[in-house]
Amino acid sequence: MHLPVLVIASMLAATTIALDNGLMKTPPMGWLAWERFRCDIDCDNDPKNCISEKLFMDMADRLSEDGWRELGYVYVNIDDCWASKTRDEKGRLQADPKRFPGGIKKLARYVHDRGLKLGIYGDMGTYTCMGYPGTPLDKIKIDAQTFADWDVDMLKYDGCYSNETEQEKGYPLMSKALNATGRPIAYSCSWPAYQGGLPPKVNYTELGMICNLWRNYGDIQDSWDSVQSIIDWVFNNQDVLVPAAAPGMWNDPDMLIVGDFGLSMDQSRAQMALWAIMAAPLFVSNDLRTISSGAQNILQNKLAISINQDPLGIQGRRIVKEKSRIEVYLRPLSNNASALVFFSRRTDMPYRYKTSLGKLNFTTGIYKITDVFTYKTEVLKDSTDFVVSINPTGVVMWYLSAPAKLNPRLLFNHDKHQRPVHRDDEKNAIPLVFL
Incomplete structure (x- = not known):
């Protein structure tokens, strides 16, 4: 395939030195509490859905028993509202004793026993976004060591109640402090999101040496408008963002909301497809205990996941934007393969x-060509006009193998044992051969 210059540049950028912890060589996958469960701490009246050790144990059970773990969904991530409002007598963070009676270390053991990993949330300001104790500059070392002592595997480090100067010091300091513990702890930082996400304020070369992934735009909400706003921002700024992504360092457009309340099935496929094209972390935020089979099938689509997890780690880009409101996205993959998404707005x-x-x-x-969501396959010559039918706010997603030499037998149905040629009823479109 002939790749545009900017795509080649992004491939070269993949040689950039990433955070030296050996983690997240492909985009991380797992479950995250925030979008679905927010800061529900009313365990007396809502014990099933409140932020508690029971919620995270339930999700760990579902990941390990319902086929998620084997596909790569291995992180069980706590977000805000887990902590006690006060530190302990030694100045350490502590979990709320009523909602996490066993403490974080016991929860980590429960998660690890199921072949999973535990993530936790912190904030470099005086408070977290929801008013719990933060991790300001003078607490970074003790909190990093506390997380390591608890056997935590990932930290999401937010930035509420902090300023630019504190962030400039604090995000690199936390990276060093985590590495100094000796425990491999993946590091998600929200620094660029608080700086507008773009140069000159954001230095993505520096970020790649500090963090494994970073939030660079606003929080996702449970709506199609929110998903579209993220897609717009990422691809309108793709010339900046694409070169920043590589194995061990990822742009994070936020959680997958597939399985919640705001997206149709077509929109759910669209989010999954475009997050795969973006080489985005795949953190689902839904209720795995009640998720519909349709949403689960989308999130557990093996081909979409394999595209997302491609070891080259090249973030894809938008290559066509039509007046008809059809857009085409391309991601180069290993073995000279590629992925295409046709997206209708x-x-x-x-x-x-x-x-x-x-x-x-x-x-x-x-x-x-393999259709990612139907698994139908076709053989297509580069010069052959074809037609794809795209549902409103939906996608057609293809996985394309490396190009082969032309073989007339594949194109013209000379083999009597070959299946019939399918003819699209669009005028002037050349037949495709289904395998």
Whole structure:
């Protein structure tokens, strides 16, 4: 495939030295409490959904028993509102004793016994965003050591109640403090989100040497408008963001809300597909105890996950933006393969979009194409016009193998044992061969 110059530049950027903890060489995957459960601490009246050790144990059980862990969803991540409002007599953070009676270390053991990892939340300001004790500059070392003593595997470090000067000092200090504990603790920092997400305030070369992943835009909400706003921001700024991503260091567009209340099935597939194209962390925030089979099938789609987890770690980009409100996204993958997403921003009716791989700058040859969500396969020549029908606010996502030499037998159905050629009813579209 002929790759645009900026894509090649992003491949070269993958050689940048990342945070030296050996972690997250592919985007992390797991479950995160915040979007679905927020700061529900009313365990007396809502024991099933409150932020408590029981909630995280329940989710660990679901990840380990319902097929999530084997697909890579291994993190069980606590967000805000887990802590007691006061530190202990030695100045250490402590879990709320009523909601986490066993403490974080016991919860970590429960999670680890199920082949999973535990993430926790902190904030470099005087308080967390919801008013619990923060980790300001003078508490960084003790809190990093506390997390290590608890056998925590990941820290999300927020930035409420802090200023730019404190953030400039604190985020690198926490990175060093975590590494100094001797325990491998993945590090998610919110620094760029508090600096507007873009240069010159944000130095992504520096970030890649400090953090494993970073939030660079606002929090996702349970709505399609929120998902679209994130997609817009990421791809409108792709020339800055794409070179920043590489194994061990990832742009984080926030959680997957598939399985909650705000997205249709088409919109759920769209979020999953575009997060895979973005090489984004896949942290689902839903109730795994009650998730629908449709939402679970989307989140457990093996081909979408394999695209997201591609070891090259190249973040994809938007390559076409049509007046018809159809967009095309490309991500280069290992073994000279690639992923394409055809995305419709229309809201009226399915749209039949006509193009060819040649028009999308693919090199001469034939390609085996697998539809990610139907698993149907096709063989397609680069010069062949084809038509994809895209549902409103939906996607068609393809995995494309490396181009092969032209073989007329594959293109013209000369083999009597070959299945019939499928003819799209779009005028002038060339037939595709289904395998």
